[in-house]
Amino acid sequence: MDDKKQEQLNKMRHSTAHLLAAAVNELYPGTKFGVGPVIENGFYYDFDLPKAITEEDLPKIEEKMRQLQKQNLSFERSEMPIDKALDVVKNEGQLYKAELIEHLKETGHTEVEDLEKLDTEERLPNVSQVESVSFYKLDSFTDLCRGPHIENTTQIGPFKLLSIAGAYWRGNEKNKMLTRIYGTVFPTKEELEEYLNMLEEAKKRDHRKLGQELGIFTISDEIGAGLILWLPKGTIIREQIENWAKETENKWGYQRVYTPHITKEDLYKISGHLPYYAEDLYSPIDIEGEKYYLKPMNCPHHHMIYKSKLRSYRELPLRIAEYGQVYRFERSGTLHGLMRVRGFCQNDAHIYVQPEKAVEEFISVLNMHQYYYDQLGIKEWWAVLGVRDPKNLRKKYHGDDKMWDEAEKLTKEAVEKAGIKFVIEEGGAAHYGPKLDIYIKSSIGKEYAIGTTQLDLYMPQRFNLTYIDEGGKEKMPYIIHRAPLGSHERMAGFLLEHFGGAFPVWLSPIQVQIVPITDRNLEYSQKLLEQLKSSNIRAELDSRPEKMQAKIRDAQLQKIPYMLIVGDREEKEGKVAVRTRDGKDLGAVGFEEFLKDIKSKIESKANLC
């Protein structure tokens, strides 16, 4: 979508959220209003309602919204000095709005801007003072809002309220739980319907639902929110992905390391994460009077490995890889299944490279992304290149202009040469350099940020990293950070939804289920099972005293790619009757033939069975 169209759509979403708030205000007098941001594909609004409501109340609210919409009402903008605005909302008893204004006054950015940054490593620094705030009035309802809005309600396209949920105020479970109403709006009816169909499918494929049904992961209250316990079947998927990454990285010239999960604070003082990024860190552990932190990233640990010996140009590019477990603080209210967690295991690597080879190496990294996504049947992926905010050069960024110019130039050159689809986001850089956030889109159109690639000219300075070049001189390498497969948690969550739980054979926790028709066929079935296992195929034998149809249904529910039905005839002929999880009956084939076929599918990581 082009920028202008996107801007128009966002205005419409903003305005529909406002319309929702106006309807709620009429239906439930005494409501207190929280935030109502635009989100991917729609908007939500958080309310503190005078009475509890349920999904069943949504049609009534929608109806009220339509009534207001039909009146062709205008959105009227007004501005007010920030202190006066604070008085006004306080007088109206709008305590949440008052908090929002106070936050804006204190930090210079809105709560919604902060919420948007929750997903990233980055926290917004405090910026210069805000002088005034804006309000939009619709009919009798006035809402604090930065805008922009559309002009009047008839410009709002077909909309729908989608769901209702509890949400802690500001994502913190110590705060009051508000009522969040989600909605969406599109320019045309067709677009709305397409989106609602996608949502329907997404519901069926929700990774939390599938994760439980398929025995992939669990979370335990006694252990803590956002901390994933990988069950045996989930562990198989995790290990298959990890083995694949190891093989691939091995072929591409990476070396592997393994580093501890805690570190003395000294390391983060060198890296500059302390005190700057302290709020991403969990509170320190005291060991014999020294502070240790759970690591939120693997980079500084890898830099110390680089530094553990004198390096020569002969060793570069030195590619140090680790599936590294990190822990980052997330507010309990923002945690979500595998997609937003407190501990995750990153497909991490750091490449230490001669400056003159940085672009070539960066392109190679992007090619690796392409290889992975092709193999997983991810048809669409793109990048957002975050560069400095030109209005804010001095305040936010470490390092000098020369370093930044070089890093931004080389990154852009690499992305362009690699032929990647990308957009530039001004102000999207990390504090120490430009970054390239990679997004992938699932088969049903859901988009996720999967990882970040960065060309880093700053940390080599902080850590004083060097190598001896061909002429015997000491030089500074550049660093490329990369994580094409993201984290195990997010990748597994994404793949659960992308494949709807029907993983390709190579990733399926159980690849073959053997279903004997009668007990007479148990012995033959057992022999098949052993043959499959000795070929490293993950097979199980369903020897329960159940009917064949029930066993087939259960295997289908478990999304096992192949069922081998074994009766007297199959046994006599040394064959197996093959069914697939999607209900196809492939008929009887020789067991050896089946074995050859499935082995080749696993070997090639074929996406469909």
Added chain:
Amino acid sequence: MDDKKQEQLNKMRHSTAHLLAAAVNELYPGTKFGVGPVIENGFYYDFDLPKAITEEDLPKIEEKMRQLQKQNLSFERSEMPIDKALDVVKNEGQLYKAELIEHLKETGHTEVEDLEKLDTEERLPNVSQVESVSFYKLDSFTDLCRGPHIENTTQIGPFKLLSIAGAYWRGNEKNKMLTRIYGTVFPTKEELEEYLNMLEEAKKRDHRKLGQELGIFTISDEIGAGLILWLPKGTIIREQIENWAKETENKWGYQRVYTPHITKEDLYKISGHLPYYAEDLYSPIDIEGEKYYLKPMNCPHHHMIYKSKLRSYRELPLRIAEYGQVYRFERSGTLHGLMRVRGFCQNDAHIYVQPEKAVEEFISVLNMHQYYYDQLGIKEWWAVLGVRDPKNLRKKYHGDDKMWDEAEKLTKEAVEKAGIKFVIEEGGAAHYGPKLDIYIKSSIGKEYAIGTTQLDLYMPQRFNLTYIDEGGKEKMPYIIHRAPLGSHERMAGFLLEHFGGAFPVWLSPIQVQIVPITDRNLEYSQKLLEQLKSSNIRAELDSRPEKMQAKIRDAQLQKIPYMLIVGDREEKEGKVAVRTRDGKDLGAVGFEEFLKDIKSKIESKANLC
């Protein structure tokens, strides 16, 4: 060695330590005395000396010991009420001895008993009051000592002072550093010499020395003591061992899981580790007002996975395995290379089993130990079965007598049936059940505790674990804890010393080094390299402009099992001239033949090349 002989030897070691202290007392008046315990193969004594000494002073001290020994002096025992003893040592200015007596008074056990427990999960509980302490007098020197000693100095066999080291008082780096002198004594000269030869070899094989020379691991001041950074070559060893464990456990019917490294304190309240074992834990992390701990063991996490669904007898024995990273508090003064660390990754598993199948399953676990150790060429291993202290039944142990009787009976039955060499240690049980500590001995005779196996009837009660039996009734399973390969850290340290760095081919970080004789042979060498790599053999090509002999020497220093020397003749004939790291020249063989041979050695995990 039989118990009586061992007792006699320990008496002799005790007495020689006393003789050392008496000599030091004469040579360095004003010395303050710390502890002087018997250790494996000898003894040490910690002194606070009035002046610094070095290894070069040891012959002089030895000489003084021999002078005293020749005088045929007796060790005279005396007893004193504990408070009076405290006064006496305080009057003599022996502040360390005073601390030892105070510790004994307070806890009922000696500092040395506590030091011995540093290696285990267990901490000694406080026991009943001690009324009196004993002293031994030798010539003019009287030492606080529990004894027993031998009668007089002529009964002391050939001895030797071995080394000198700094040691923080009570292993805590905040305390003063004392001077520790190590020594050994044996009944005969032959035994002493054999031991000294072994020490010489052990020095060459010290895993810290080899670990650095071979690029296995490093430790960084900025990250922290006792926290291992695995370098690329060490990571290969680690991953080879882990893959082997996974294959083996897979064949033996284990399932794998992956669990987080932190947990809410709730979990340890259920398990009883809090408050009882708080001192093994690192200080808690605060997350939104709740306490979280770094996990010191994987057990409770696995129990929560067991509990995550209703279990049927059909699923049992349920074998849940994880190479699980844990963190346990160790005092900085006790840390030692890979052998005593603050974070380690355990070859862990928990088996949930029907009570009637517990012995059979336990035997199977011990068979797995045997399989691993055979494969690694570990010729000697044995177990110490820790049972309750019959004098102390009520105070120390959780759970009722019936549970304990059952657990001790079944464990003993399993160990006996498995035909394992074992001794019983009264008082060696964990607080919740008997335990079987497994010891392995390296090729040069060094012994290490590698892991603990336990039959646990207590945690199923604490966690309320159940399964539905054949009759539909709810029953409690037993749990077997096991870790035959110990931790990656300790196993890698052990294997470094066991193999002297010359790992079997399957474990060698680099398996083949290609050494072209001239630059003309580079192209052919490159082709060989690619063929080896595509056969998953870890090979490198030494293309440096160095002489062939230098390249061979470097490869030997890196303990690379095979060097392929490639000159014009080899290239013409499609051959390679094979050398081994121990200097053997195997002559020219066809490359295909070499490839077949090395693949079969890797496949079979053959111990020698």
